Amino acid sequence: MQNSLDPATRFCTSLAPQLTQNDVNDEQNVQVLDIVGSGGQLETEDPSSQYGEASQLERTEQMEDHLNNCMVSSQSEKEDNKVETPMQFNCKPAVLNLQRGLRRRCLDFEMAGARRKSLDNVSNSSSNMLSQSDEKITTNDKQLVPMKPGGESSRCILPGIGLHLNALAKTSKDYKIIKCESLAYGRQLSLPNSTADIHSPTGGQGPVHESFSSASSERDMDGTENGVQLAHDASQEPAFLANEEFNQNSPKKKRRRFEHAGETESCKRCNCKKSKCLKLYCECFAAGVYCIEPCSCQECFNKPIHEDTVLATRKQIESRNPLAFAPKVIRSSDSVPELGEESSKTPASARHKRGCNCKKSSCLKKYCECYQGGVGCSISCRCEGCKNAFGRKDGSFIGTEAELDEEEAEACEKSVAEKHQQKIEIQKNEEQRLDSALPTTPLRLSRQMVSLPFSSKNKPPRSSVFSIGGSSSGLYTSQKLGKPNILRPESKFERHSQTVPEDEMPEILQGDGSPSTGVKTASPNSKRVCPPNSDFGPSPGRRTGRKLILQSIPSFPSLTPQH
DNA sequence: GAGTTTGAAACT
DNA sequence: CAGTTTCAAACTC
Numbered sequence: 001m002q003n004s005l006d007p008a009t010r011f012c013t014s015l016a017p018q019l020t021q022n023d024v025n026d027e028q029n030v031q032v033l034d035i036v037g038s039g040g041q042l043e044t045e046d047p048s049s050q051y052g053e054a055s056q057l058e059r060t061e062q063m064e065d066h067l068n069n070c071m072v073s074s075q076s077e078k079e080d081n082k083v084e085t086p087m088q089f090n091c092k093p094a095v096l097n098l099q100r101g102l103r104r105r106c107l108d109f110e111m112a113g114a115r116r117k118s119l120d121n122v123s124n125s126s127s128n129m130l131s132q133s134d135e136k137i138t139t140n141d142k143q144l145v146p147m148k149p150g151g152e153s154s155r156c157i158l159p160g161i162g163l164h165l166n167a168l169a170k171t172s173k174d175y176k177i178i179k180c181e182s183l184a185y186g187r188q189l190s191l192p193n194s195t196a197d198i199h200s201p202t203g204g205q206g207p208v209h210e211s212f213s214s215a216s217s218e219r220d221m222d223g224t225e226n227g228v229q230l231a232h233d234a235s236q237e238p239a240f241l242a243n244e245e246f247n248q249n250s251p252k253k254k255r256r257r258f259e260h261a262g263e264t265e266s267c268k269r270c271n272c273k274k275s276k277c278l279k280l281y282c283e284c285f286a287a288g289v290y291c292i293e294p295c296s297c298q299e300c301f302n303k304p305i306h307e308d309t310v311l312a313t314r315k316q317i318e319s320r321n322p323l324a325f326a327p328k329v330i331r332s333s334d335s336v337p338e339l340g341e342e343s344s345k346t347p348a349s350a351r352h353k354r355g356c357n358c359k360k361s362s363c364l365k366k367y368c369e370c371y372q373g374g375v376g377c378s379i380s381c382r383c384e385g386c387k388n389a390f391g392r393k394d395g396s397f398i399g400t401e402a403e404l405d406e407e408e409a410e411a412c413e414k415s416v417a418e419k420h421q422q423k424i425e426i427q428k429n430e431e432q433r434l435d436s437a438l439p440t441t442p443l444r445l446s447r448q449m450v451s452l453p454f455s456s457k458n459k460p461p462r463s464s465v466f467s468i469g470g471s472s473s474g475l476y477t478s479q480k481l482g483k484p485n486i487l488r489p490e491s492k493f494e495r496h497s498q499t500v501p502e503d504e505m506p507e508i509l510q511g512d513g514s515p516s517t518g519v520k521t522a523s524p525n526s527k528r529v530c531p532p533n534s535d536f537g538p539s540p541g542r543r544t545g546r547k548l549i550l551q552s553i554p555s556f557p558s559l560t561p562q563h
Numbered sequence: 564g565a566g567t568t569t570g571a572a573a574c575t
Numbered sequence: 576c577a578g579t580t581t582c583a584a585a586c587t588c
Binding site for chain 1: 570573
Binding site: 270271272273274275279281282283361365366367372 | 582583586
């Protein structure tokens with residue numbers, strides 16, 4: 001295959017058509033998709049498809065080869081574990097998984113629209129699905145649908161953005177799968193961190209070494225494990241399901257535990273006690289993902305089992321604020337004229353969609369969503385005494401840090417800058433590798449991006465990442481949007497959003513929705529809302545990393561079911 | 564690990 | 576729309 005495009009993109013593009021072509025007619029096919037790895041082509045294609053297995057395999061192999069470069073270690077392990085898919089594709093599971101990840105992602109976005117119809121059929125057959133009438137739901141489900149509880153679970157789905165509820169929206173039986181995904185994706189998320197770690201002094205700890213490849217391999221392994229375990233677990237591990245509820249026991253413990261492990265492993269996990277994980281207070285919910293094992297939440301309703309409730313709640317929230325689930329941090333780089341200097345100045349050409357309202361943290365702590373998201377404050381912020389290391393509200397940014405009064409700020413800034421540089425370099429290297437080889441999943445990427453800033457720090461930013469991951473949410477939304485299209489409350493911001501370059505706009509917003517184009521939000525404070533995007537890229541360094549991501553993501557636009 | 568602080572989200 | 580309350584993350588000890 002040509003490498004000109006990043007794998008993800010290629011897949012997407014290539015797949016889209018086929019996908020549309022090939023309907024998934026029955027569960028089997030669907031399974032195939034999952035199992036197989038769902039490369040775009042592979043996924044959609046039936047074993048018997050026109051291309052013929054052989055040809056498919058060849059293609060697949062090519063891809064694999066490509067991927068393999070990076071994935072070598074992981075593969076071997078995975079292969080062993082690979083669940084045998086009914087299909088012939090068993091051969092290179094690892095690769096396939098990767099591919100799948102890419103594809104899946106693509107599928108999520110693209111396919112949702114394109115395949116919707118065909119999928120519907122599938123979904124129906126695939127039982128899992130709630131036969132909910134909502135297109136979005138169906139669509140989402142479909143994405144996930146492909147996975148079958150059985151064997152495939154072993155291959156946790158790559159973290160496709162799809163993880164989101166949307167995708168997740170499966171019934172309890174699917175739950176494990178979800179978990180897998182979540183986990184998997186959590187790992188992916190971790191990648192960035194790990195990567196960062198590498199750079200970072202502290203990074204030394206565990207994962208440090210993980211170069212991209214290693215990381216990926218690790219991830220894969222995990223995935224495999226998860227997959228396998230999960231698969232097993234699923235059966236064996238009622239714990240999962242049950243646990244969540246049980247976990248409540250020691251929320252903090254758990255949470256911390258994961259955090260540690262997790263610095264590398266940041267997966268969205270919440271600790272909600274009263275919100276039932278059905279409010280935006282809940283990071284998982286806000287991110288559009290179901291709560292998973294690592295969560296220490298209590299009375300959690302953010303589970304596949306309560307899909308209806310979750311969806312209903314989401315709708316409600318969206319009706320109130322269409323952008324509620326959109327990424328909080330948007331890459332405004334050029335797009336935000338309003339910000340003017342600020343935007344351009346800040347290290348990260350990104351801004352928090354609504355801005356912060358910090359009073360005491362000086363925007364130097366993660367209490368500040370802007371800071372947490374690794375972006376500078378903008379005019380839309382109502383913060384007081386802003387000293388955001390990523391860019392102050394007044395327009396000054398790190399570069400000028402000398403000016404900053406507080407040591408803290410300086411320290412932060414410096415560290416950040418340094419880190420960024422380091423990251424950039426490293427990331428570049430990684431990028432190259434990745435470009436060629438890694439099929440990063442959107443989610444992971446997106447999340448990474450957000451997290452990156454913090455990667456340097458001890459802890460990865462939890463929420464913002466995900467929120468951004470909002471992309472995820474975005475997905476969710478988009479998928480949903482098909483129907484609701486609430487987006488666009490219009491507002492002063494409209495112009496703003498309009499100005500935003502399309503590419504920036506996540507399909508999600510744009511996509512389905514016609515409406516979305518100007519994603520505005522009914523946001524309460526009339527804060528500026530930008531189209532959620534792939535926003536991630538706050539800092540330069542990150543950006544670099546993100547580029548990878550973005551590149552792969554780009555497919556969105558094309559994917560969007562413009563039709 | 565418990566308690567405090569903080570600011571977003573939700574509510575009135 | 577502004578003010579207040581609720582909530583959970585972030586942070587401190």
